Amino acid sequence: MSQQRKAVALISGGLDSLLAARVMLEQGIHVEGINFFTGFCVEGHTHAIRKQDKSKPKRNNALWSAEQLGIKLHIIDIVEEYKDVLINPKHGYGKNMNPCLDCKIFMVNKAKQWAEENDFDFIITGEVIGQRPMSQRKDTMPVVSRESGADDRLLRPLCAQNLPETLPEKEGWVKRDELFGFSGRNRKPQMALAKKYGFEDYAKPAGGCCFLTDESYSAKLVDLWDARGTREYEMDDIMLLKVGRHIRPAPHYKLIIGREDGENKFLQGYKNNFITFKTMDCPGPLTLLDGVATDKDLELAAQISARFSQGRDKDSVTIEARRTNGDTTTLVVKPMPASEINPEWYV
Amino acid sequence: MSHFELDARRMFCPMPVIRTQDKIKELNTGDTLEVVSTDPGALNDIPAWCRINGHKVIETRDADDEVFILIEVCDV
Ligand code: SF4
Numbered sequence: 001m002s003q004q005r006k007a008v009a010l011i012s013g014g015l016d017s018l019l020a021a022r023v024m025l026e027q028g029i030h031v032e033g034i035n036f037f038t039g040f041c042v043e044g045h046t047h048a049i050r051k052q053d054k055s056k057p058k059r060n061n062a063l064w065s066a067e068q069l070g071i072k073l074h075i076i077d078i079v080e081e082y083k084d085v086l087i088n089p090k091h092g093y094g095k096n097m098n099p100c101l102d103c104k105i106f107m108v109n110k111a112k113q114w115a116e117e118n119d120f121d122f123i124i125t126g127e128v129i130g131q132r133p134m135s136q137r138k139d140t141m142p143v144v145s146r147e148s149g150a151d152d153r154l155l156r157p158l159c160a161q162n163l164p165e166t167l168p169e170k171e172g173w174v175k176r177d178e179l180f181g182f183s184g185r186n187r188k189p190q191m192a193l194a195k196k197y198g199f200e201d202y203a204k205p206a207g208g209c210c211f212l213t214d215e216s217y218s219a220k221l222v223d224l225w226d227a228r229g230t231r232e233y234e235m236d237d238i239m240l241l242k243v244g245r246h247i248r249p250a251p252h253y254k255l256i257i258g259r260e261d262g263e264n265k266f267l268q269g270y271k272n273n274f275i276t277f278k279t280m281d282c283p284g285p286l287t288l289l290d291g292v293a294t295d296k297d298l299e300l301a302a303q304i305s306a307r308f309s310q311g312r313d314k315d316s317v318t319i320e321a322r323r324t325n326g327d328t329t330t331l332v333v334k335p336m337p338a339s340e341i342n343p344e345w346y347v
Numbered sequence: 348m349s350h351f352e353l354d355a356r357r358m359f360c361p362m363p364v365i366r367t368q369d370k371i372k373e374l375n376t377g378d379t380l381e382v383v384s385t386d387p388g389a390l391n392d393i394p395a396w397c398r399i400n401g402h403k404v405i406e407t408r409d410a411d412d413e414v415f416i417l418i419e420v421c422d423v
Contacts, residue, residue: 035361037361037362037365041361049359058387058388058391059391059392059395060360060361060364060388060391060392060395062361063364063392063395063396063399064395066399067395067398067399071399072399072400072401073396073399073400074368075361075364075365075368075396076365077362077365239359269357
């Protein structure tokens with residue numbers, strides 16, 4: 001009997017990677033999944049922070065995919081290494097701050113290393129030609145294979161018939177005529193295949209599974225880099241960009257204003273890192289001040305914060321400003337009328 | 348057989364899952380690991396990870412905004 005070949009599958013949690021892995025299982029390949037956590041994944045974080053989402057049962061779609069497939073899943077933390085991909089993408093950014101092509105190359109390269117360390121024969125992805133404008137074009141597919149170093153050990157089962165033969169096909173480990181030739185943005189072939197395999201409740205994220213493709217998130221990231229004069233970032237920075245309203249009344253400071261209880265509670269956890277503001281005489285948001293602030297800035301920040309409290313129509317609201325060392329100042333301020341908040345302050 | 352604890356507080360999924368996975372790699376069959384997380388999502392994700400990877404969840408509970416997952420490391 002011939003040796004059972006092993007493939008490592010990049011599992012994003014979306015339908016395409018689920019199908020690609022399923023197609024391989026169908027051909028008798030041993031498949032294990034690998035999922036990379038960049039820090040910008042939509043999975044998890046916001047569900048946990050925003051209170052309103054807690055009523056919906058939350059699931060990690062990569063884990064869900066692996067369970068459907070009956071395969072192991074290895075989740076790899078690449079937060080640190082990913083910084084260089086995001087800060088210096090050789091192939092540039094997509095529509096927003098998404099460095100998709102460099103990101104794909106990086107992930108396939110990591111998967112290749114994993115495959116070598118664990119004695120796996122090849123790598124599979126759910127890529128489909130023409131599905132995405134940057135990383136999944138006919139001309140960029142070979143770039144990913146080449147620059148990741150995976151070369152002909154990278155197989156895309158869903159569009160393999162449109163691409164040159166790869167090693168697993170040449171060696172007869174997989175049958176090329178049982179792979180697919182999907183292309184373009186039409187999702188119908190994938191949906192039909194999902195139906196055939198009995199996958200029903202698969203993830204259909206409206207905005208993709210990565211915050212970097214989100215316009216508003218990308219604007220906040222660029223604003224943060226500009227304000228700091230450096231592109232370096234930490235996990236806390238990228239988490240905070242997912243939470244609250246961001247208002248920058250002056251170049252040297254920004255306010256992050258909680259929009260509901262879950263966010264307020266989350267922001268409260270940063271009270272020893274940032275100046276915080278909370279309303280004392282009416283329900284209101286928890287606000288963080290990121291940057292340096294004069295007394296005048298504190299006053300303005302309190303007025304803006306009061307604007308988003310339930311005391312917004314009162315003559316005055318009492319706000320406690322707390323410094324990171326625990327010292328507090330009580331400010332009695334007139335909530336800033338909505339019309340006075342410069343629209344350009346919104347990040 | 349030993350008992351271990353993993354503090355995954357103030358982390359958001361999938362970090363508690365990643366930390367659990369990495370810790371279990373260091374343990375032996377029969378060892379138990381209790382993970383504490385402040386992300387309620389861990390109550391779904393860690394058991395899902397255990398089902399997929401063949402480890403046994405002995406108990407889950409939540410109290411005071413923290414969730415606890417007790418795992419027995421199995422031979423996989
Ligand atoms: S959307 Fe682009 S940048 Fe984000 S994870 Fe996917 S390939 Fe990477």
